[in-house]
């Protein structure tokens with residue numbers, strides 16, 4: 001263990017920093033559009049089910065691993081078990097893949113911020129015009145790349161500033177601000193003409209839309225949104241204090257994260273229904289619907305600027321956490337200064353994100369498995385890499401890791417939270433592996449194959 005490792009300062013810091021990672025584009029951009037594609041209310045219920053049965057135990061397990069080992073993700077798994085070091089590599093590789101597409105969308109938020117600040121947003125009144133704005137921008141080759149690059153550079157600077165001055169300070173200030181603006185927008189959106197239809201769509205479950213894919217999407221979204229199944233929470237927890245209450249931190253992060261996703265949906269869906277846009281519009285949903293609400297308000301440019309600034313900020317606290325996983329690994333394991341490690345990683349990310357940005361526009365005809373690079377990176381992480389990471393983490397902590405570590409970390413060496421420890425141990429050992437495996441197999445068509453075999457045997 002390194003004695004001189006930095007730790008976070010104040011009491012709230014652990015929650016704010018972890019929530020900074022968790023709350024991001026995943027909540028405000030990804031959650032509403034995935035929910036929209038999966039029938040709204042029914043998706044919300046399945047999502048909450050995934051958060052409680054999978055998200056909570058895996059997040060707590062990752063916090064425990066991080067704070068116990070006080071190392072980067074690879075170092076952490078290696079010190080617990082040589083055999084499981086591969087999980088550490090998966091935990092460092094996944095942030096790369098995520099950042100490839102995440103930086104592109106983060107760049108879009110910057111462009112929208114600039115269009116809002118300059119008042120240009122007021123020219124796009126109808127939803128058709130907003131659709132046009134989005135398409136023109138995302139498809140043009142140069143502009144989105146420039147914004148993406150600016151975003152990458154900002155992330156880089158904060159990473160180089162370090163854990164306390166950069167990461168901790170930015171999260172403390174920005175998270176509360178985000179909540180206030182979202183709440184105001186939600187009130188405005190719900191009161192739009194026809195807005196209540198959106199509320200119905202989101203809160204009244206329609207199970208006829210539920211398929212096996214809904215479960216996969218909800219599971220993937222819960223991992224993505226909580227930043228679990230990869231090295232983020234392990235790395236962050238390695239900076240937590242010894243007396244940080246991990247159970248409370250986990251609950252608070254989950255409540256905050258889910259609250260923001262629900263709040264964002266109460267902003268988006270009423271606006272979608274009010275403007276007559278299909279809730280299944282996909283990745284462009286937030287970018288097309290929101291400007292239409294702003295234009296019904298007074299001082300649209302101000303609201304719009306506030307919103308896209310905060311969306312950018314929420315994205316930033318997440319890109320920082322993703323970059324930090326790789327930086328911590330490279331600098332600690334390859335014995336390099338933070339600065340140098342960050343520079344190499346940033347260089348590689350620039351190449352990947354630029355390619356992903358091009359794949360939305362002029363490069364959209366180049367596909368792999370029927371998907372553009374952008375879509376591929378996004379679905380590869382959320383639907384495959386993170387859940388596999390989570391599955392392995394559950395199996396490792398449930399079956400192979402020394403039980404005392406989990407117990408010591410969850411209870412802080414006392415008798416508090418023994419009940420939580422026992423429940424989490426069971427969830428990790430049985431419930432998570434079974435549930436995750438079933439969802440995977442279902443989506444690979446395993447069960448329909450079995451049914452087919454069964455039916456044909458009967459004949």
Ligand code: PHE
Nearest residue numbers: 022024025026027224225227
């Ligand atoms: N949780 C972040 C979001 O919701 C994304 C993220 C995923 C960040 C994985 C870190 C790790 O936007």
